[in-house]
Amino acid sequence: MTQEQGSPEGGTSGAPSSRGFRVGLLLALVLVLVGSLAWTGYLVATRTSGAGGNLPERVGSLLSGENTIAAERERVMDVASQFMLRVNSYGPDDLAEDGTMPDYRERVGELITPAFRADFETQVGTAEQTVAQAQLGRECEVYGVGVSTMDADSATALVAGVFTNSYPGNGRRADERVESEPAPFRVRISLVKMAGEWLVDDFAPVTGAGVSLDPSAAPGDPVDPAVPPTDEAPEEQQ
Known part of the structure; x- marks a missing residue:
């Protein structure tokens, strides 16, 4: 007349494994988030180091694709x-x-x-x-x-x-x-x-062989490019 009932262990055997899966997934997501933040910080520091502005502006510059x-x-x-x-x-x-x-x-x-x-x-x-x-x-x-x-x-x-x-x-x-x-x-x-x-x-x-800023100067002589040569204008032929 009595019916066999499933053992308590049988009804709850999946619970521990389910909780373990969720904990593992959460840890994985946390690691991904931390890694993403670290990588973003590296990009902000290296690719916008020559830029002015505060951190939000530099992050915005990075996200907008502006080099x-x-x-x-x-x-x-x-x-x-x-x-x-x-x-x-x-x-x-x-x-x-x-x-x-x-x-x-x-x-x-x-x-x-x-x-x-x-x-x-x-x-x-x-x-x-x-x-x-x-x-x-x-x-x-x-x-x-x-x-x-x-x-x-x-x-x-x-x-x-x-x-x-x-x-x-x-x-x-x-x-x-x-x-x-x-x-x-x-x-x-x-x-x-x-x-x-x-x-x-x-x-x-920049001095060096073949470099001359003045046609009358020897190669390699440093000459101010803003100062014109001292040659006189060609004399008129008679």
Whole structure:
């Protein structure tokens, strides 16, 4: 008349294994979360180390896919390239009635620090005098630019290219000009970040075989690319 009932052990045998599975799954999720946080912290520290702003801004920059360091390098290269183009591009059209080149000074001044501008202003008179007396013109072409060092507020860039001088020709046309051979240059430019903008703080030629900033200089001689050559304009043929 009695019915066999299942043993208590049989009805609860799955409970311990189920609890163990849940505990193991929870531990695995915790480990994944900790690992994800550690990896995110590493990315924030390494890929946004050159960026300004607080932690949320740097995390936002990382999550948005913006490579801040690459963007800063591009800005540095652009300023360095523009500086060499501007400092080596001038001519008679820049002369004012007083014999100075105010537009040229302003173009270059936009890219340099106040300290460097003070030095530039003391040297630019040489270029202005040569332009006024010999009608010298100079054009520049940049072939390559790169960043050798960079941190949050300073950088060093290398710029290579050529500049070409020109003088009035001896022909019948008033606008005829005679160009010199292109003179190669390779320059190291120091930049600093001021008020969020990269500015040139100094520059110097990189010496080496075949490097000359002045057509009359021997290869490897350090020459200031902002100072025009001392050659006189070609004499008119009789």
